[in-house]
Every structure is written in structure tokens, then in C-alpha cells.
Amino acid sequence: PPEGRVVLQVCPLLPTLEAALESHHRTVRLHERPDARAWLADHGDEVAAVVTSARVGASRDLVDALPRLGAIVHFGVGYETTDVAHARSRGVDVSNTPDVLTDCVADVAVGALIDVMRRLSAADRYVRRGEWTPGGFPLTTRVSGTRVGILGLGRIGRAVATRLEGFGVELAYHSRRRVAGCSYRYADSATDLAAGVDALVVTTSGGSGSSGLVSAEVLDALGPRGFLVNVSRGSVVDEPALVEALVSGRLGGAALDVFADEPHVPAPLLDLDSVVLLPHIASATRETREAMGDLAFRNLRSFMTTGSLVTPVP
Numbered sequence: 001p002p003e004g005r006v007v008l009q010v011c012p013l014l015p016t017l018e019a020a021l022e023s024h025h026r027t028v029r030l031h032e033r034p035d036a037r038a039w040l041a042d043h044g045d046e047v048a049a050v051v052t053s054a055r056v057g058a059s060r061d062l063v064d065a066l067p068r069l070g071a072i073v074h075f076g077v078g079y080e081t082t083d084v085a086h087a088r089s090r091g092v093d094v095s096n097t098p099d100v101l102t103d104c105v106a107d108v109a110v111g112a113l114i115d116v117m118r119r120l121s122a123a124d125r126y127v128r129r130g131e132w133t134p135g136g137f138p139l140t141t142r143v144s145g146t147r148v149g150i151l152g153l154g155r156i157g158r159a160v161a162t163r164l165e166g167f168g169v170e171l172a173y174h175s176r177r178r179v180a181g182c183s184y185r186y187a188d189s190a191t192d193l194a195a196g197v198d199a200l201v202v203t204t205s206g207g208s209g210s211s212g213l214v215s216a217e218v219l220d221a222l223g224p225r226g227f228l229v230n231v232s233r234g235s236v237v238d239e240p241a242l243v244e245a246l247v248s249g250r251l252g253g254a255a256l257d258v259f260a261d262e263p264h265v266p267a268p269l270l271d272l273d274s275v276v277l278l279p280h281i282a283s284a285t286r287e288t289r290e291a292m293g294d295l296a297f298r299n300l301r302s303f304m305t306t307g308s309l310v311t312p313v314p
């Protein structure tokens, strides 16, 4: 087995990434060890790098238990589960896997938007229930030519917008900053954005800066004929307010790939045909997951051999 400084894996990862870690580095799978605490106390100073996923991250306690840690490598673009400022204060660099998942996440955002507005999943259930009678399925909402707001015009938001241009959609956005050279209408707040569109697509990053950004006020601004699509993080939306708005019909519909407490889905949503529920699959294609695994591994390799990461977080 490889020798040298330890690479610490803290959660299950893509099998091909796990295999690469194992064959090139002295890899320890902390999540599989019943004696994890004792192992950290005895061997914490041997760890050079942590490999984790966007959903799990590296806790402050973990970072504090690894005095010679130099890098935290995330499988995934999100890294809000790791306290980057704290890691940096300990001299630890952090990487993620941007770009390689942008297309697939944008594809799902557009697919989910069409699904919820045209009620495709609900129509499929209707046919399977044997209820098909001519004119029996309710009319739905047009997608082409409507107005769509993008909340968070980063890489993924832009990829969603570019796709929707093909549908003749009128685009607007709200971001922390106005994007230079962007021709889409800029809205000063999430509420202003929601008030002027038929559908709002959430593509902002997670973490404390965006927590609860889609508030009850934003949902009311979207209104009973408005739709919400979320491929970002459940934390961005006030989930109890969303459930309330959907159950009472104050919001037209929602397509959700992410939730506040995955895999828990609020029970009242399960009965609503106005809601599309997905199990956090926007990046989950073979092609994209392999590319994410490759990029995570390249970051680790680069750090272990040269001391620097390929795609450090901003």
C-alpha cells in the first residue's frame, strides 16, 4: 500500500474516486471507523489532506484535530459545509469542482421548470392511474415566451439563462452584484425580481449569506400563478413558508431538487401535483460525476505533489 502522509476521506465518495485515492495515497476512511475519535487523537498529525463532498464538508472540530492539514478537497461545487475562513486561518487551502457540473445542473433546472409549469410528472401519474379521459387533465401554464428570473447569476445561473433564451423567455436576475456586460434586466432585490416574473430559478450558492433569501415575501411576490425552481440549496428558501404557500395555493408551483434537511421532504408536499420533487440529482449523470471525481482527484494530486490546488475556492 502507498506510504507517506495520510489522505483522510470523511464520507462515501464516487467509487472510482475512492479507488484512485486508495491506489495512490495512504487513505484512511474515517466514516467507516468505529474508533474515529481515537484514531484522530492518535494519528491526526499524519493527515495532509481531507477529501469530502459538498454536502458533508469538513467541520471546524475536524480541522482543529489535524495540526498538519494543508488542504480540504471537495467533491462538488458547493462548499458551504466547510468554514473556509477558519480553515484558511489554520493555513488550510480549500478546493471544489466548478464548471464540470454546470451543464448538467442547468439541464435539470430547465427540465424541472418545464415539468412544474406543464405538469409533466403529474400527467405521467395521471396516465398510470388509468384516469385518462379526453379533456380530463387540467390545462397547464405556457413556458415559451414567459418571464423568468434567475436568483444568482453565476456559472450555473448563466447556463440556465442561455438555455432559456432558446425558449424566447424574457430574462431578469438578481445577484449580490450586477454582472458587467449582461443584457438581462437587473432587479435590486429578490422580492423585486419575483414580482416581475412568472418563474424564479434559484441558482445562488448556499451558506449563511443566502440563507432564507427566498422568504415568505418573495414567495408572495411570485404569487398564485408563479413558479419556483430550486437547484441550489434548501437553506436558500424559507421551507416552512414555501410549504405554507404551496398548500394554501398562494404559490402556483415549485420544482425542488434540494431541501433544508435532506433526505427529509416535508410531508404536505408529497400530495401536491403542483410540486415536482427530485432527490438532489441535478449533477448526477455518469459523465458529470466522473468529471467531478477526476477534478477532485487532480486537486488532491496537485496538492500532494506541488502543494497547490488546481481549483481553489474563490
Ligand code: 8YV
Pocket (backbone or CB within 6 Å): 053, 054, 055, 075, 076, 077, 078, 079, 101, 280, 283
Ligand atoms: C452533489 C452538489 O450532489 O456540487 C454540489 O454542490 O450539491 C452536487 O453536485 C454533491 O456534491 C455530491 O456530494
